Structure formats: structure tokens, C-alpha cells
Amino acid sequence: MKQNHYTGLTDAQVLESRKKHGANRLTPPEKESLWKMYFEKFEDPLIVILMVIGIFAIGVSCYEFWGLGEPFPVFFEPIGIFVAILLATGLGFYFELKAQKEFTLLNQVNDEEVVLAIRNGNVVEVPKCDIVVGDILVLQTGQEIPADAKLLEAVSLNVDESSLTGEPVHPKTTNEAEFDSEATYPCNQIYRGTQIMEGHGYAEVFAVGDNTENGKIMQSLVGADFDDEEEDDEALVGLDEKQKRAVKLQRKNKVSKKVKTPLNEQLDGLSDLITNISYVFAGLIIVGKLLVYFDWALPVWGLIIPTAIFFWLVIKKFEDFSKWQCMTTIVVFFAIFIGAVIGLHNLLLPEAEMSHLMAYSLETIMIAVTLVVVAVPEGLPMAVSLSLANSMRKMLKTNNLVRKMHACETMGATTVICTDKTGTLTQNLMQVKESVIDEDAFVYEAMAVNSTASLDFSEGKPHAIGNPTEGALLLWLYNKKQSYQELREATSRLAEVPFSTERKYMATMVQSGVKEGKKVLYVKGAPEIVLGLCKHMPSNHSKEDYEKTLLDYQKKAMRTLGFAYQIIEDDQKVIENGKLVADDLTFMGIVGIEDPIREDVKDAVEKCLHAGIDVKIVTGDTIATAREIGRQIGIWKDSYTERNIIDGRTFASLSEKELLERVNDLKIIARARPMDKKRLVEALQAKDQVVAVTGDGTNDAPALNAAHVGLSMGAGTSVAKEASDITIIDNSFASIARAVKWGRSLFQNIQRFLLFQLTVNVAACFLVLCGAFMGTESPLTVTQMLWVNLIMDTFAAFALSALPPTDRVMNDKPRDRKAFILDKSMLANIIGVGGFFFVLLLGFLYIFQHSDIQQLTDLMTLSLTPEKNAVTPYELTLLFTIFVMTHFWYMFNARAYKSGGSGLNLKGCDGFITITIIILVGQILIVQAPFLNSFFNVVPLKMVDWAIIIIGSALVMIIRELFALIKKI
Structure with a gap:
């Protein structure tokens, strides 16, 4: 087979072809609408329950406003609940969309991978998406085919067509006598998305993008509903064979987002544990607040039974229940619960206003459900996704x-x-450094024809394309003023044994252009292997000489190649059934190729x-x-x-x-x-x-x-x-x-998020629980808890998941993949700091119950009374603000966890800085803005109290910073 010189398309022809036939990109399947994605956020059962209760709360507020003549502010809290829900779901949707965009960008990278093509007479590297109809592709072992093409040359070419036909290996050829009439696709055509398992050749592109066979199959997915991330066969049910192949093709080119890792499994288990504990707290809060309302009357203790049964079902059975079974259970519980509350009212407080009890009961349930919303780490999956997407x-x-x-x-x-x-480890800039080989036309031909590499001259100075070792030989020829292309075109390839790592050599038989009228077999490979195949040595060197030189080259860390040849007589067999059988080879010499570290x-x-x-x-x-x-x-x-x-x-x-x-x-x-x-x-x-x-x-x-x-x-x-x-x-x-470094830093970022969130959980859960049994208004209202949830879930997930990596992680030993993500130091911080925050806030709550605090400076002249007083709105606002600000500063401590540095070192932490500003400004607006504070059941604070709270709560961070500084000294 005469070696052809292909010129390929010119730059002008490429532009014309792209204009006529389109770009080599597949049209992506239609994406889910943004509205649908957003409304999916409301499918969370806890959000549904909160919204249903919110609707009931609005109904009660309507009765109180029009029936009992209460002022309009009775509507503020239920409306505030909906505003908080919309804000939380909206921000959650935004951050999820942000992570999805990251994955989309990564999925597009596959189109930017380069392939080899011939343009303007040169072999060049072209992004896969830039291939056009008419391009000449240079095919090599291991390559993924970028477009549909017809073969021009094929040497031992086997293609994996499993993505199209299910056949893992299919031989391809230009020889019509070898065509398989039963093959799904023509034997002289190759298709986008399939892979070359063996051999090499050239092909001319005839279809790109959606017009390829791959593209046509993908288009069959339009309108089909399936989860392209599921790895089991359930996603394929109901699809025809063509659509099933399309699903597999689409999966192949996607960055997977649902792979279960040991970290995912640990976090799932941790999330389930936290959720179950939060249900216990919710049940205790419901029973506790009603016991307090009915002054601990004995019949009220009976509420423990339906409440315990309901939460047991939620923990143990809801995962296996259908949606209808879950909703039925919830409805039955609410019916029993409301019925029991009405019965208790008629029995114990028949003279009291029923609407107040209903409002109190609904508020109790809302607080319990909201506490679950706060405690359950909904932000955890988002934190992981954001961490992974960002990383x-x-x-x-x-x-x-x-x-x-x-x-x-x-x-x-x-x-x-x-x-x-x-x-x-090396630069992959191979060049022939030393050689022991006779330089003549015969050797030049051996290096040029027994090779699959090429040189790209498009940038003036040539650089190797293909196998770097073979490319070094072509560059050596170029420096010797020898044109490898002319040497190749002067020969005709007759047979070939491709290189393999098992053989460690390749062989090509050609009709020589140097030895006119002669067939020559050229062999190239590992010198010790090639030497072992040879029967003759050059007259001026012995086998021992070559072995000594070879050892010297290897000690210099050079890659070595040996060459041999055999001039073939008419009756000699040198290649049979794709195997080398030559027995009269002559060794030509060795070269040492240097590839610097x-x-x-x-x-x-x-x-x-x-x-x-x-x-x-x-x-x-x-x-x-x-x-x-x-x-x-x-x-x-x-x-x-x-x-x-x-x-x-x-x-x-x-x-x-x-x-x-x-x-x-x-x-x-x-x-x-x-x-x-x-x-x-x-x-x-x-x-x-x-x-x-x-x-x-x-x-x-x-x-x-x-x-x-x-x-x-x-x-x-x-x-x-x-x-x-x-x-x-x-x-x-x-x-x-x-x-x-990135992998270790990612894991630490997730630990930091958990440290922050679980510390807030400990403080919030115990504070609200103790408040329920102390007979006060809830220390944190529903809207306030939803704001706290927004801070520690959505905002903290974004702030702590995107922290930049540090070199310090490379000072640690590899972590045990089986070790629990909450290590001893984290548990100590969560229990110790969370417990301290709880005791601190509980202390303030007790003081507010037994004194009259007009501003925090009154603590200097504190005088506690034995009787319990109602906590004023100003005092509750102080408690809420102290809660938020102590955790605000603690977020800096969480940011510095295991960093060995300061929590105030915010270089490269733009997202963290933005979130802290939003939290601080948001808290001030909630308390001080006339419209917002009504929705959050707070009143404006005095400037002196803001100063005391901000400075006092900052001690949380200052103490940690001083401790870290002393530790360094």
C-alpha cells in the first residue's frame, strides 16, 4: 500500500464546511425549567407541614382580627413564616443552580479534548468540537473518534463500537474483500464516540454533531423522561433500544454527581441520626408547652402517647411509606392532637377563649416543626455539592x-x-542524546517508515505529534535535514506488527525506496528484545559492545531503542497472522533518548x-x-x-x-x-x-x-x-x-460546616426545649428560627464549603477513610462550645424572667426577684440577637478549624466575607427596620446594647485567637 501524502482542508475550507454542515457539538437535551426546579424545593415534607400550619395560623389570625378585634400585627408572624420559607427555598435554589452550572461547565470539557487532523498539509492538534466535514483524521490506538468518517487507510484497525452496537471489538478495513456483510455498520466507516483499541490509519469526516450516528441516537431522547444520573437499569425501563443506547452515551460524557462515596455514606448516617434526635426534641417541646399551658394537669400527660407513636412512625416507618401513607399519618395525628387539645380545653379551661388555645397549639407545633427544620442539616448535601463543584x-x-x-x-x-x-515525572520533551548507529539512508528510512508519529510544522518550528519516543526520532531526522514525509511516501507499506507493551517492539515491512526493488522488514523496540531477535551484528560492533553501551545509557536515565532490518527474498516469510516470524534479522544499532526530569x-x-x-x-x-x-x-x-x-x-x-x-x-x-x-x-x-x-x-x-x-x-x-x-x-x-491537597482541604471544609452547624444545633435545641418547660414564650420564635436556619444551613454551607486549600494539610498523615467524620476534637467543640452557648443563653433567659432589663447595662445593678415575670419583647430581642451574634463570631472559629492559622486570615475567602457581611447587615435590619422587625417579633435595640452584644459576643473569637497565638509561641 503506497504511503499517501494528505493535504487536508485549508483554513478557508474549514470555515466554509462549518458554515454548511455545522459545528461538531451535540445539541444537549432540553433542561428542566427553572420554575419546576424551584417548586421542587417545596416538596420537602417539613416545608409542606410548615406551610400547612402557616395557612392554619393565617386562619386563626383572621379570626382574632375580625372576630376578636385584635390589632393587625396578629398577621405579622404567619406572613413572616411564609416570607422566611420563600427566602430559604429561594437561596437554596440559587446555590443549587450555582453548583449545577459548575457541573455543566465540567461536562463541556470533553468537547475541548484535542484530536489529530491534517490541515494545510500538516498534522495538527484540533479540539474535537472544531472538527468539520471533510477533515482528514489521523487515527491512533486508544483514540476516541470525534466524528463519523470513512476510512482512507487502516492498519490492524479494531474499534470498540459497544456504545452503538454492543460489540466491544469490531475490525475495520478499506479492503472490500474483508468486509463483513452482517456488520451493523459498514466496515470502512467509523463513528463518533467509539474508540480505537488497536491499529492506526486515516479517515475523512462525512458527518459532525447532530448529523452523526451518535447525534441521531441522542436526538431520540427528546421527550423521553429518565434520570440520566441513575446507574441501575430502572432508568431504562420504557425506552426503546435506540433510546437506551442514547442514555448510555449521555452518561458516558457526564460528570457524575450521584456517586456514593464513603463520605456520602457517613454524612447520610449522621444526617439520619441528627434528624431522629431532632424529632425527639420536637415531641418533647409539643408535650412540654401544652403541659405548661394547662398548668401540668394530669390528663395532659396523655398527649405523650399519640405524640410518641407519631414520631416513632416518622423515624422508623416514613422512609418505607408511600407519600400517601405519610400524608395520611400526618393528617390522622393532627386530627387526634387537635381533638385531644379541644377536649382538654373543655375539661380543664372551659371559660377560656378557644381561639387563643388554637393559636397557642398551632404555634407550639410550628416551633416543634421549625426546630426540626433548623436541626436537620438540609444544607449538608448542598455543602457537599458546593464543595465538590467548587473543588x-x-x-x-x-x-x-x-x-x-x-x-x-x-x-x-x-x-x-x-x-x-x-x-x-519527566518533561515529555524527548530528544536523541546519543547513538551508536551508522547514519545512512537505510537507517533514515527505518526510522521514518517504522513509526506512527508525525511532526506538526504549523507553528514554524516542528513539534512531535503522537508517541513522544517515536517523535524524538523524527525530530532527529529533521535535524539531519531528512524529510520523514518524503521517506515514507517513497515506500509502500506491505505488512505491520503494531507495538504492544507485551512485545515491546513494532515491525513494518515495506517496498523500500532506498533499496530499490527490495522488500525490507524494519524492527524497532527495547534493545535487549531486538538484540535477542537478531542473527547478525554489524561488522564494526559486537553484541557485548552494544550491551555495554546500553547499560551506560540506562545509568544516565535515558530511554533506549534498538533497530534491526532484514532484506526479504521472495520466498521468505517474516510476518504471519500478525506475528513476527523473521529469523534472519541484522542489528542496526541503538539510540539513547533523553527526557529531562x-x-x-x-x-x-x-x-x-x-x-x-x-x-x-x-x-x-x-x-x-x-x-x-x-x-x-x-x-x-x-x-x-x-x-x-x-x-x-x-x-x-x-x-x-x-x-x-x-x-x-x-x-x-x-x-x-x-x-x-x-x-x-x-x-x-x-x-x-x-x-x-x-x-x-x-x-x-x-x-x-x-x-x-x-x-x-x-x-x-x-x-x-x-x-x-x-x-x-x-x-x-x-x-x-x-x-x-484539594482532596484533603475539601474534607476539612465539610468538617468545618458540620462543626458550625452542630454547635448551633446544640444551643438552639436545648434552649427552645428548656424554654418550653420554663413556661415562657418560646425563646426563639418560628420566624427567628427560620432566620437562624438560613444562617447556619444555606449561608454557612456556601461560606465554609468554598474556603481555599492550604499547604498545611500536606503536613498531616492520610486520614482513615473508615474513621467517623466527627473526630474527637470536633465532638469536644460541639458539646463544649454548644453547651456553653446554651448555658449562657439560658442564664440570660432566667435573668430576664426574674428581673426587668431595660438595657444590658442594667446587669451591673442586677436584682433578681423570686417570682417569675413575663419576658418583655425587648428582652426576647436581646436574647435572639445575642444568640445570632455569638454564632456569627463562632463561624470565624469554624473557618479556622484545623488551619493552624487565624480565623481572621481571609485571603482568598471572598465568598466567606460576603456571607458574613450579609449575616451582620441582615441581623441589624431585622431588628432595626420597622417593617421587618414586626415580622420577626422583635423590637429595635438601643445603640449601647448593639455595642455590648457585638463586642461581648466577639470574645468567642478573640479567646480562640489568643489561644492559637499562645500555642504558636
């Missing part, structure tokens, strides 16, 4: 494209990183080692080369022995018992094969290690799938990227170290 976007800026969401968290728990060498790698490796993460090199290079690289980057120490390094052949011979005994000690695996890497990962996991592994080739997919976190390289194959969890765009180990 994914920020990690993208540090060259980490997170493809699977759980990887953000898992990187923070990584204990072992298994890294390859080329491109990750990346400048930032040594520091990055040192950071990982300091962070308690073991780093292992898994490479196809020789032991000598790998050891030298390990020494340069700090992985290999002079004290290490042969127990710490192994080659692939010896590694494969180890029994499972021997491997498990040795695996933690291994630092370097040389001459590794793909399945060696997978076996290493599984052995480390068996030793309870959390493993991250890098890979860039199709054959790395098993190891990438097996690892806790698979890290593909930006220059790697599509198969490797598809199998991975994170793509390292710049291929650098330094980016891997940054991913660890």
Missing part, C-alpha cells in the same frame, strides 16, 4: 479535570501513588512523602534507568536494597503470599506490563492502602479501573481517560500533589 472547578485551573466526583474526596485519603515515568517534580514528590503518601514508580524502562530516575526525584535512597526494586518478569513470578509480604516495600517496578500495574494496585488494596495510579495508554485501563483513584494523562488515550477518575491535563506529578 472540581478550581482543580481544573490546576490542571486536574475531575471526571468522577468521588475522586475529589478520595484523593485526600490516598496513601500510595503509583506513577509512571514518561511525561509525569520536570523541575517541579522533586518538590512535589517530597511534599507527598512528607504528607505520609508512599510514591512508587511503575515504568516500562529498565531497572537501571528507573533507579536513576527514582534517585533524582528522591524516591530511591542509597540504603534501599534489591527488595525495594523489581522487574516485571520477577514481579509476575511472585506468589500472592510473596507479593503481599513485599508490596509495601517496593519502590520501583521496571519493565512493567499493564497487568503488573493492576496486580500491584490490588495487592496494595489488600494491605488496606488507598491507591491512586497514573496511566496514559489503552492497556493501563485495567489498573486505572482497579485503583481507588485512576489518574489519566492529558496526552493519554481516550480509553485511559474513560477508565480514569481524574485527568491530569499537563501530565505533571506536581498536579497530582495539588489534587491531594
